[in-house]
Amino acid sequence: MGNVFSVSISTEDIAGCCCDCIAARANYLCKLDENRVTLRRGLQKLRELKNDVNRKVDVAERQQMKHLDQVQGWISRVEAMKIEVGQLIGDGAKTIEEKQLCGCCYPKHCISNYMLGKKVAKKLQDEIAGRPTVGLESTFDKVWRSLEEEHTSMIGLYGLGGVGKTTLLTQINNHFLKTSHNFDVVIWVVVSKTPNQERVQTEIWKDKSRHEKAKDIWKALSNKRFVILLDDMWEQMDLLDVGIPLPDRQNKSKLIFTTRSQDLCGEMGAHKKIEVKSLAWKDSWDLFKKYVGEDTLNSDPEISELAEMVAKECCGLPLAIITIGRAMASKVTPQDWKHAIRVLQTCASNFPGMGHRVYPLLKYSYDSLPSKIVQSCFLYCSLFPEDFSIYKETLIWTWLCEGFLDEFDDTDGAKNQGFNIISTLVHACLLEEPSDTKCVKLHDMVRDMALWIIGEMGEMKGKPLVQIRAGLTQAPKFKLTGSPTCLNLSTLLLNLNSDLHMISNGFFQFMPSLRVLSLSNTKIVELPSAISNLVSLQYLDLSDTQIKKLQIEMKNLVKLKVLNLRSTFNLSSIPRGLISSLLMLQAVGMYKCGLYGLVVEGSMDSYGNESFVEELESLKYLIDLSVSIASAPEFQRFLSYRKLPSCTLAIYLKMFKGLSSLNLSSLGNMKHLIVLAMEDFDSLREIKFDWAGKGKETVEYSNLNPKVKCFHGFHEVVINRCQMLKNLTWLIFAPNLLYLRIGQCDEMEEVIGNGANDGGNLSPFTKLIQLELNGGLPQLKNVYWNPLPFLYLDRIEVVGCPKLKKLPLNSNRKQEWWNELEWEDEATLNTFLPSFRAI
Template identity: 70%
Template structure:
């Protein structure tokens, strides 16, 4: 027999363990009902936590963030747990409980209760674990940029073969850098756009495709920022790094990727290492494609492939030309189609030329017009530097076709402004007037209208562009180059323009270049001071705007500028003007706005021809010598809006001096006392020519009469700043201090010209209900008004069918702790673009519904907490505006 294994266990141990086991099992059964109730309660708590987490996730995802994987996993587990618990404590569990408590506790029922009780306890433990795991501090993260981002592009003509050639080069291992060169306007940017977007349509092995616009005067910091936005996190902290440290970060990120770098509009050699771009080679298999107008630059950049973007073939040229001339014109005379073919061939297949001349000829419906065009195009043999023969001489045809020398001069004047800058129409026209281009005689309004007519002529000739905001115009960079070529190379114009904008200048060009110049523009540089006495007998315009380091102009600088007519120092840090400004006796336009000017020299009295004086946003201006303004008897525009100047008498003497100006037609003024405001309102002359009013630092309680403001017919902009005491608006007919708006006719357009309203630190102001009478209001900003409760009060609801703010484009509401309402009903905002709200905790509803924006994209900016507590008209309204919310 085999050996016997003996195990000794005491009877007490067995009994104890059995009792424990029995007690535990009994608890499963006895506490089943209690545990089931507890499980149901805990499940509800888990659901509530799940809902809180999902709400945070939803808010984050509205801001284009991506939920964390651990959050998604937890939500999935909660969903599964919810299903399991529901099944566990459903009807079957209820039946078992009923039988047990009715005395039908047979062994099989006891066993079922025990099994169920054990599962319930286990689920309680699992729910508790899920509750613990669901306390997320962060639920989502910033979504990294897409590997390829689509770039908007119009229809293209005739680039297919060049595109195919470039794409084949991308597949060649030995080709790392590709240079696309060609004439301005030939379609290089369009081709590069096609290449970028094709990466979205086809499979490839690249990790990221990066598009960067370089432009003629490259800003390497902006180039680095554009790259880092694709491969890193480009916040303000990173932007403040030195270029060297940025380059190191970019180099490290790109070295770990297979990238395609697309650099558009390269004008000079760029050191890739200085930016941080690894040199594409066989090892990293990355690619760099750039566009330029210079074949030489392709060599300097080390391009293994230099591909010319050529002009269009004849068929494509003719198709494009016909499109812009139009069938009606081509069919207007039997001779025209044949003549049109000759004109189209003279365009040499350059898309920009085809479009420009095609548009110019679209209204030419006689054979004589077309024959004249052919003669001009064929006999224009002028050359232009660096761009090849076919471009500027043919583009110049649009310039030559302008109706008068005056219109041509006005066009060339536009080239004084930096590339891609938006030019204010009215400011441009006044410069033309002061230059003497426009015939003002005794009719200044007629001269201004003439200026607008010239702008329209230039837009229709495709020599100017009109952005979305029709108060501005832009000059296409190729057209601007053509204008500078005309002024720099063409006969009598040669040497008369000196234009070095955005050239990185820290000091002025040598004065020898100033001698023959009639117009000089050094805008947007870093010039720190102007010293010396340049001899400029013919200089009529000097533009120094946006030299933000310019603090000093030495005495004697203006000594030899007797014919200077336009001087602009806008957005510089000039503290004072030299006294020899008095030598510029021909000066008609002087712009000192947004400078640090502290006082005006008394010598300005000698500028008796001055027509326009700009002093807006000069917060440091402390004094204007008495009698100075009245001595400038030819002044027609004076801008003192948001100006720091104020005198102990509340500048009442200034009002008297302004009244003495015989030719004043445009006044923008800051008023700092109630008495001066009353004095101002009593002047019919000043009311009739005022366009902007800023009320600032009023002392004492006053009552502003709305009907008096109504008499300022041309009021375009109204501001109130630092008016801490009680400001009331009343209506003359009521005889009361508060407005009885319900007695008024809301259809009366009291402030028909008012477009901009700015309210800043008016602590006693409770509403701006009078704005119902400003139907053309476009910009509204209210900041730091402690008692502001509503923008338009509900007291006007009986005044008829109101629809204020129809033309409102931008509204800003900041630091308004009591603000509860903008308007009590949803409004149709036909032009609304942006709503910004910050620190307005009681504003729970905006006057919006799903039809308010009429399919326009309206950006709403504000704090997340405020946004989450907003009340909406309905679900459709929330869905309409939800995608455009931006957290501040």
């Protein structure tokens, strides 16, 4: 087996480490006497430590306590080590005496001396100290399997700070010591962010130049099969410049590195990028119990349940689990644990070790972000609730309205900048991107770190006021019925406060700088007329509220860019001229809102939607629109407008009563349309469209042209309560579909009909991420007639589909339904099984 070195050095110092490693074999002979002295000193320290442990055991036993099996196991291993090391020291003394008498160059002595020297050196070297890989076993197995792959020469392990990357790399290093392998040398190097270069270089290389080091490394490694383990990389390293031959199939060498940056994995040319993720709950709990100790957990009947609550506050981050577990190891009263829960939930930075150990380590990733703008955008994410999925579009619009995105003058450029920043934060492991790519999430511990930066370090100090999911009746330091003076407040998020029903007229009186206001998911019924005082307001989110009408005083919000009325089902009144007076509006969200049946104040008509749509059409800067439409005539009028269809991103069609067929041809011309929802079409039997501009209304599936992509922009399609529809075969013309949700369609027999079988080389759903067949599909028998690759499929949900026996997968509602599923082969079953969950 190869030799292992553990040393913290910079990129330039890798040469020293490599050449020391190659020279180690000669040192087995030449440094036997020196190593023997070092081994004796180490044995003495081990004896002293064992004596200390024995004294602690004696004290504990006198207190009627019982020592753990781990303690007894350690003592036994020390006794065995003492015997083995004593023998080595004795053999070493004899060998040195023989060398002094006879010289060490005689062949009969050389081999035995070499083997003895190697044993002594190995005892000194031993394993690199590391924690057990609790919860990382599957990732370890994945890495080790990758090492055995011929085509994988470089592996990048990336993940959040404190998630266990170094622990994992340590276990990989130590596994080389325990198993046989074909590598000549294994080298471990810590490439820290701010290493002490001079000291390490002087100790290893003295007067050698960087160029000489590179030459020596190349000479030493070019004919070797090596494994290099680089821990904690922050910047791209030119291996050739250092002198390391590029690992490839020819030299059969390997390189594994850890980093917090997914981008760095690409920059280094990693053949495989493996994310080290936070621990699942079971593994988190096991690790937490290990550091708290069974004695503490059993010291009071209440503590075990309270300890679970504390462990959950760690959110699967091993560094936090270990830090908090150690801090709680001596806490044996329920009051101590209840206090810990309160501190962790309200001001976690005050918990022992968090503000001095956990957060500073996480902050390295924040400090490494490329600009102040990106840092500000990251900190802004912490204003959203814990464990909350934030729509990317929402995040970008709030950044834009706060003034962070100022790189470009036009909104499209600013939005693209926003998406780039999100990508930067995801790749820095500061934001998480779930399988639902529309959203991002902030790891709770990262969010706490961001709030610590804001509060403790003065970044954005005094700007945000956040009170989320708090059963809000008052905000910090003042009541919602008062008139707080907040002259510099720029963002006010009151999201998800289900007890918030009313805001007094004076509440917004002294907030002249407020730019972003969110009342989403509250029970607000109406806005106070004093909202007119918010002359700087650019972003207003009223989505998922009980609001019934908009105030005419909103005309004063002349800087408003974003108005979100999504899912405002009770909205029934908008003053005439209000929308057209908000000249700066760029985004209007009316998806699933009370637009259908809407009355525009001041109109004598019982149905005033047309004048409202005309106001939308008049908005000069409108680029982002979502609408709800409730009749076929209204749908046709909407499509006839010049501007609105071209800036519509989402359209919700509902309750087209008495309609048996619907022509969707015009949707193919809406290049920015990404979401289509159709609900409550009680008599709709068929979807029509003019195919390929040839004037045909009903699709002739036997003549399909696979190159026709009428709905190339569709990312999401939702079909609910369309009882008479038998299929959705037209979806073969939506090649970029990511999310498909179908529910309560009593007559639907197949998603893609068999009539398209003669349509050539069609392959729908190639980009699909989620498929939900969710209830009320009693006749559904088939999704597609042939197996499909489903390259990106993350989730399939099937509920209420008793006749669906086969899914088109090529690589559980009830147990009996699950058992009746027909799979192409066992490999396909194993590939797609993780995507299923029982309902």
